[in-house]
Amino acid sequence: AGVVPPTGMVAELAEFTAAGLPAVDRLVFGGHDVTDVPLPKRAEQLAAGGVFPPALLPVVAGALEAADREIRPGARPEPDRPQRETAAALTEDIASFRDRHGLDQVVVVDVSSTEPPATPHPAHESLAALEEALGRTPGVLPPSSLYAYAALLADCGHVGFTPSPGLRLPALRELAGIQGLPHAGSDGKTGETLVRTALGPMFAHRALRVRSWSGTNLLGGGDGATLADPEAALSKNTSKRSGLTAMLGDRVEGLTHIDYVPSMGEVKTAWDHIAFEGFLGTGMTLQFTWQGVDSALAAPLVLDLARFLARA
Numbered sequence: 001a002g003v004v005p006p007t008g009m010v011a012e013l014a015e016f017t018a019a020g021l022p023a024v025d026r027l028v029f030g031g032h033d034v035t036d037v038p039l040p041k042r043a044e045q046l047a048a049g050g051v052f053p054p055a056l057l058p059v060v061a062g063a064l065e066a067a068d069r070e071i072r073p074g075a076r077p078e079p080d081r082p083q084r085e086t087a088a089a090l091t092e093d094i095a096s097f098r099d100r101h102g103l104d105q106v107v108v109v110d111v112s113s114t115e116p117p118a119t120p121h122p123a124h125e126s127l128a129a130l131e132e133a134l135g136r137t138p139g140v141l142p143p144s145s146l147y148a149y150a151a152l153l154a155d156c157g158h159v160g161f162t163p164s165p166g167l168r169l170p171a172l173r174e175l176a177g178i179q180g181l182p183h184a185g186s187d188g189k190t191g192e193t194l195v196r197t198a199l200g201p202m203f204a205h206r207a208l209r210v211r212s213w214s215g216t217n218l219l220g221g222g223d224g225a226t227l228a229d230p231e232a233a234l235s236k237n238t239s240k241r242s243g244l245t246a247m248l249g250d251r252v253e254g255l256t257h258i259d260y261v262p263s264m265g266e267v268k269t270a271w272d273h274i275a276f277e278g279f280l281g282t283g284m285t286l287q288f289t290w291q292g293v294d295s296a297l298a299a300p301l302v303l304d305l306a307r308f309l310a311r312a
Helices: 039-048 054-068 083-101 127-134 143-153 170-179 192-205 221-227 230-248 294-311
Strands: 031-033 071-073 107-110 157-160 209-219 256-260 267-277 283-293
Touching: 039 054, 083 127, 083 143, 107 143, 107 294, 127 170, 143 157, 143 170, 157 294, 192 209, 192 230, 192 267, 192 283, 209 230, 283 294
Parallel strands: 031 071, 107 157, 209 256
Antiparallel strands: 209 267, 267 283
16 A cells, blocks of 8 residues: 555565566455455454554555455365365466456465475375376375465466475476476575574584574464464474574584464564584584564565566
8 A cells, every 4th residue: 555664575675676576556465265254354453463553454444355355265175075176176266366357477375374294195206196196086285285286277376485395295396397387485484484594604604513503482373373283383393494404504403392372462482592613612602582573574575475476
């Protein structure tokens, strides 16, 4: 609506002025969801939780209602229905959305709840095996991958904003390559992991040896409720650890804990303790505490990614 500055939106930095990105006010929103809370109601809840000023609600009421009308029921487990049929229904929803609004591009961004790691299946390894299995074997793809498959069938770029399997299965990457569709992401960085990606290179670039890196996360809201499930938390922790390994080279000692604290609402707090070694084996430590509002950090990143992939 243009009533607040685009704080937190990388795509609005001067470096991207001439990049040909679609303007924010040209974006149209829709999607799939498994909850039945209307967007205007959810916005009221976020405002009450301190995510943004309640005074903004009347300004965007019409836009929220319009987007809410474009949300279709998400896919639920149906043991007796081939996943090929479910994917076709999701794809038709996306195509219909594109046609109704006369859209040039559609980008699918997965912001659903974090899933447990995918159970290995031979059909995940190649597109030919996947296509054969989808017509006869229930539950071949985890939900995030089923949505990603539907997005590719609808000729859409895809962003994985959670550490769920999504499009990272080899068979789906093969399909994206065949269709020439851009895809990105395996976990949006909005809290502790964001700080880690800034600090990790500092140690690497200064040739300092990180001996251990441990963290504790306190989360409220829906994200915290989801990650209270140990299987879902495993996906998140794996994502967090893989980032450190990629930046620092060796597997670093230490664990990351995620605790659900409902009273924290939309705020998340992280405390990290880092032990590192300098010249002559001198032992040193760094600690940081991070407190952020997850939705306010994630929303501009989702918009950035949608615009960058549309351009791609």
